[in-house]
Amino acid sequence: MITFKDLSLVYPNGTPGLKDVNVTVNEGEFVVIVGLSGAGKSTFIRSINRMVNPTEGELYVEDENILDLKGKDLRKLRTKVGMIFQNYNLVNRSSVFKNTISGRLGHTGTLKSIFNLFSKEDKARAYNNLKRVNIEEYIYQRADQLSGGQQQRVSIARVLTQDPKLILADEPVASLDPPTSHQVMQYLKKINTEDNITTIVNLHFIDMAMEYADRIIGMRDGEVVFDGPVSEVSEKTFEQIYNRPIREDDLRGSDTDDGEE
Amino acid sequence: MGKYLPPKPHQTQKRIRNLIIYTILAIIFIWAFKGVWDRADWSVFNNLAEKFQRVIPSLFSPDWNQLDKVWEKIVETVFIAYAGTLIAAILAVPFGFWAAKNMVKSPIWNTLGKWFLILDRTFPELILAIFFVITVGPGAFAGVLTIGLTAFGMLGKLYAEVIESIDMKVVEAMEANGANKMQILFYAIFPQVLPEFLSFALYRFEIDIRASTILGLVGAGGIGTLIVLSAANRNWEQLGLILLGIIVVVSVIDFASTKIRKRLV
Amino acid sequence: MTEKNKNQKSKSNVHSLYPRKLKLQITWIFIIVLLFYFYSLYETGADFVTLIVDFDKIINALFNKMLPPNWEYISVAIDPLIETIQIAVVATTFSVLICIPASLMAANTIVKNKFIYQTTRTILNILRTIPDILLATIFVSLFGIGIISGILALTIFSLGLLAKLLSETIETIDPRQLEAIRASGGNIIQVIWYGVVPQVLPQFISYGLYVFELNVRASLVLGFVGAGGIGTIIDTELNFLRYQNVMAILIVLLVAVIIIETISNMLRRRVV
Numbered sequence: 152m153i154t155f156k157d158l159s160l161v162y163p164n165g166t167p168g169l170k171d172v173n174v175t176v177n178e179g180e181f182v183v184i185v186g187l188s189g190a191g192k193s194t195f196i197r198s199i200n201r202m203v204n205p206t207e208g209e210l211y212v213e214d215e216n217i218l219d220l221k222g223k224d225l226r227k228l229r230t231k232v233g234m235i236f237q238n239y240n241l242v243n244r245s246s247v248f249k250n251t252i253s254g255r256l257g258h259t260g261t262l263k264s265i266f267n268l269f270s271k272e273d274k275a276r277a278y279n280n281l282k283r284v285n286i287e288e289y290i291y292q293r294a295d296q297l298s299g300g301q302q303q304r305v306s307i308a309r310v311l312t313q314d315p316k317l318i319l320a321d322e323p324v325a326s327l328d329p330p331t332s333h334q335v336m337q338y339l340k341k342i343n344t345e346d347n348i349t350t351i352v353n354l355h356f357i358d359m360a361m362e363y364a365d366r367i368i369g370m371r372d373g374e375v376v377f378d379g380p381v382s383e384v385s386e387k388t389f390e391q392i393y394n395r396p397i398r399e400d401d402l403r404g405s406d407t408d409d410g411e412e
Numbered sequence: 413m414g415k416y417l418p419p420k421p422h423q424t425q426k427r428i429r430n431l432i433i434y435t436i437l438a439i440i441f442i443w444a445f446k447g448v449w450d451r452a453d454w455s456v457f458n459n460l461a462e463k464f465q466r467v468i469p470s471l472f473s474p475d476w477n478q479l480d481k482v483w484e485k486i487v488e489t490v491f492i493a494y495a496g497t498l499i500a501a502i503l504a505v506p507f508g509f510w511a512a513k514n515m516v517k518s519p520i521w522n523t524l525g526k527w528f529l530i531l532d533r534t535f536p537e538l539i540l541a542i543f544f545v546i547t548v549g550p551g552a553f554a555g556v557l558t559i560g561l562t563a564f565g566m567l568g569k570l571y572a573e574v575i576e577s578i579d580m581k582v583v584e585a586m587e588a589n590g591a592n593k594m595q596i597l598f599y600a601i602f603p604q605v606l607p608e609f610l611s612f613a614l615y616r617f618e619i620d621i622r623a624s625t626i627l628g629l630v631g632a633g634g635i636g637t638l639i640v641l642s643a644a645n646r647n648w649e650q651l652g653l654i655l656l657g658i659i660v661v662v663s664v665i666d667f668a669s670t671k672i673r674k675r676l677v
Numbered sequence: 678m679t680e681k682n683k684n685q686k687s688k689s690n691v692h693s694l695y696p697r698k699l700k701l702q703i704t705w706i707f708i709i710v711l712l713f714y715f716y717s718l719y720e721t722g723a724d725f726v727t728l729i730v731d732f733d734k735i736i737n738a739l740f741n742k743m744l745p746p747n748w749e750y751i752s753v754a755i756d757p758l759i760e761t762i763q764i765a766v767v768a769t770t771f772s773v774l775i776c777i778p779a780s781l782m783a784a785n786t787i788v789k790n791k792f793i794y795q796t797t798r799t800i801l802n803i804l805r806t807i808p809d810i811l812l813a814t815i816f817v818s819l820f821g822i823g824i825i826s827g828i829l830a831l832t833i834f835s836l837g838l839l840a841k842l843l844s845e846t847i848e849t850i851d852p853r854q855l856e857a858i859r860a861s862g863g864n865i866i867q868v869i870w871y872g873v874v875p876q877v878l879p880q881f882i883s884y885g886l887y888v889f890e891l892n893v894r895a896s897l898v899l900g901f902v903g904a905g906g907i908g909t910i911i912d913t914e915l916n917f918l919r920y921q922n923v924m925a926i927l928i929v930l931l932v933a934v935i936i937i938e939t940i941s942n943m944l945r946r947r948v949v
Contacts, residue, residue: 200860230862240857244875253871257862264867278417291420306857313861444766451760451905453823460820467818491717498714534935536894538901539927542911546742546920547735553722625808629901630915636810640902643814651818655811662806 152178153199153317153349158208160194160373168194169205170373179347181340183354183364187393191373192353196319199351200232201225213316230257233310235320235339239302243295247286247305250294251277254312273312280311284338300331307338318342320352324359329404332356336363356403357389467648474656475649482638482650486657489634490665492552492627493620496559501613504564508571508609515575526572532565537623541632552633559624563616570612571605578604611673618669621662746924754910754926758933761906764824764899765892768831773885776836780843781869786852801844804837809895813904827904831895835888842884843877850876882948886941893937897930 153176160168169191176182184192197203198210201217209216217228233254241250255273256264263269269277281287284304289297294305303323310318320339324332336352340363343350354360360367367384369377369392377384377392389397509515510525540561544554582600591599628636635654642650718725781787782797812834816826855872863871900908907930914922 202856202860226862226864228862229860232860234857234860236853236857238853240853242854242858242872242875243851244878245871249871253858253863253867254861256858256864256867256871259867261864261866265870274417287418290418309857309861440766441770444763444770447759447763448767448824448828451763452825453821454825456820456823456825463819463821471815488720491720495714495717498710534931534938536897536930536934538897538908538911539930542915542923542927543739543743547739551722552720556718622806622808626810626898629810629898629912639811639814643818643902646818648818651814655807655815658808658811659803659806663802666806 152176152211152213154209154211155198156209156211158198158205158210160198160203160205160207162203167373168203169198172208172373172375174368174375174378176349176351178349179343180349181343181363181365182349182351182368183360183366184351184368184370185354185357185360185389185392186370188355190370192355192370193321194373195368195370196234196321196351196353199317199319200229200234202234226257230313231316233313233315233318235303235306235310235318235323237322237325239299239306239326241294241302241305241309243293245294246291247281247294247297248277248290250305251281251308251312254309257313276314277308277312280308281305283311283342284308298331299327300334303327303331303335304338307335307342311342315348317349318351320350322353322355324354324356324403332359332403339363356401357386357397358402358404470648471652471655473649474653475647476653478650478653482635482653482657485635485638486654486661488552489624490621490661492555492634493559493617493624495556496624497563497613497617497620499556499560500563500567500616501609503560504567504571505609507564507568508575511568511572512575514578514580526569529565529568529572532561533569535562537562538626538630541627541630545631550631550633555624555627555632555634558627558632559620562623563620567612567616571609574605574608574612575601607676611676614669614673614676618662618666621665625658742920743924745921746928747919747921748925750922750925751929754907754929757900757907757910758929760824761896761900761908762893762933762937764827764831764896764906765889768828768896769835769885769889769892771828771832772835772839772888775832776839776843779836779840780847781873783840783844784847786848786850786855787865787869787873798844801837801840804833805841807834807837809834810898810902813899813902817903822903824905827896827899827906830899830904831892834895835892838891839884839888843881846877846880846884847873879948883945886945890938890941893934 153174155172155174158172159170162168172195184195186192194203198205199212199217201220205218208218210218212228212232215228217225220228242253245253252269252273255269255277259269259273278287278290281290284307286297286301286304286308289301289305294302297305318339323339324335327335336359339350339352342348352363361381361384364381366380367377367388368375369388371392371394377388386397389401393401507525507529511522511529513522516522516525537558541554541558544557548554548557578601582604583596586596586600624634625639626636627634628638629640631637635658639651639654642648642654779797779801782793783801785794788794788797809830813827813830816830816833820826820829850873854876855868858868858872896906897908897911900906900910901912903909907926911923911926914920914926
């Protein structure tokens, strides 16, 4: 369970990122955060693993206020929280397998990790997770030889390998084409339901949010302006969130094929 | 322990090649460290504190009375670098064109130009300085020639790379215009390459100031002679002043040159 | 006909192609550069006229004094040459090892602490201004004559250069690749090992080879100030005006430099 209590964030240069956010995310939920770019979606997500530092309020992850965590404790929090990025953020020159197993770094001693001494269980876990996203055939290829969708699947496998209680995904499909986008979202959804991992995803595509989310949080100018289950959401809700009529490019388009590459 | 992982693709050839490279590298390292270990005179570490005590305090209390002498030599060093670099920067232009693939039609002729520049770069400064001191006699002029010749090789190569990277469409357009070779050179090529030429020449000037300090070792002018002399006379205060002077002058010139280069490109 | 017209037109317009002010500026800079040049020719006693007029005499003098090289002396030069190469290998190894922490501390993508970053930068910048000869002289005066001084001097000399090159490379890496490892709970060493190293390794090897080549050349200088290597015998033979022996040493050295640079280029092409 994650609880935001009057959480605010002002960046060092003075721009406000979050204003008085109060949200509770329950275990196993699939939450999609929508909003225009600059609305604070990314700041919201990155507060949870402290990639950014909120300046006021409280933020509880599993009943622990994480705002004061430092050093080792902070890294321990981050091992519990997996993150997926818009640009996949794989180490280009390393192999798919090395990228995947790097999800275990938080659980592995520094010395061991320098000499690549991961336990058999860890290696098996990494391989298994590559299988779960159907990318195991590329295991020894360099990451930059893969297509965007494949790289994002590797990054999902990496996150799974770290055995997270919670997955954060920051615009995971913004750099992908429609069929691949749906494929990636389907994997995320599948993992969410099968493993009961709480998942929070930033999206700016309305149709995708509607299709995959259990619950939608709308943000504008750093504030939460809507919070409710998908069933309560209509086109009107989005117009309120975006503060303008819905346009063509707010939609990703439908899943035209089965998403197999 | 079973097949928890698929086997790595077989790359025996690559593995053998890597093994050979690593073995050779290991042999080289062992050979070098062993050699140095045997040759080293370990007694230099005896009563180190005493030696440091003798040298370091004086090194950090520069003898300002020597300022005139030191300054004169530093200025000479800068002049050697300046004159040498400027000659090289101009001479390297035709050679840069000669060694640029897109400017010379005949590949053999072009390769010849490249090799000429490579040959020139092979000579360490000190070797050239020795040649010039023997031929034109000791003095700063030998230094100018040395710096000119070494800078020439590097600048020629860099110029050629700049020329190879220009937009040939402009040249084509001018050719279609009926412009002659000289016109193309001045209107299509020079505007594209001149800022980078100047920038590289300035960069080489920075290098040459440092390079000019060693010329004095073989009598080719500059501060080098004074460095060796003050060490031989155990005049650490003077050496300290030289050190300070060089740090200041080189820093100032590096700073100015970096500023200008940023504006150029 | 029309083409020709155009051409003439553009020619007649040449004078108004650039604004007056810029032309004036360039003219001034040009004059200053030129004046400074003539002054420095005067200062350095440069005499290109004699050089060109008496070119044949000069070449003759060179050949008479230095040729033929004393081939027998080559056997004497081999051991100092080996010493030179060994010094260069050891010094390069040390500077490569030291430059890793130094360049990480001088890269603003890794170190967020402004003070550490600026201090390391400043120290490295100052180091880089000191020429090899001065470092060698100082180390010889501190430690005394011998190759240990030479190794120390070369280590410091190449450290400045190597750390600058490497830290600049580290500053241009893709920070997103580090972000992911940080987000999965990796500590700073794991971030460096899994995120930074794969990105910079090829350039790093290439820089190492480059610095090794520089060190072979620079170790020539060492001998002149008593810090070991082949420079020692060059200095001696020069002092005794035995130019034919000097020529023999130079030939050996040149061959060694060419071989080393060829190998180094081969290795570099393999990694980059």
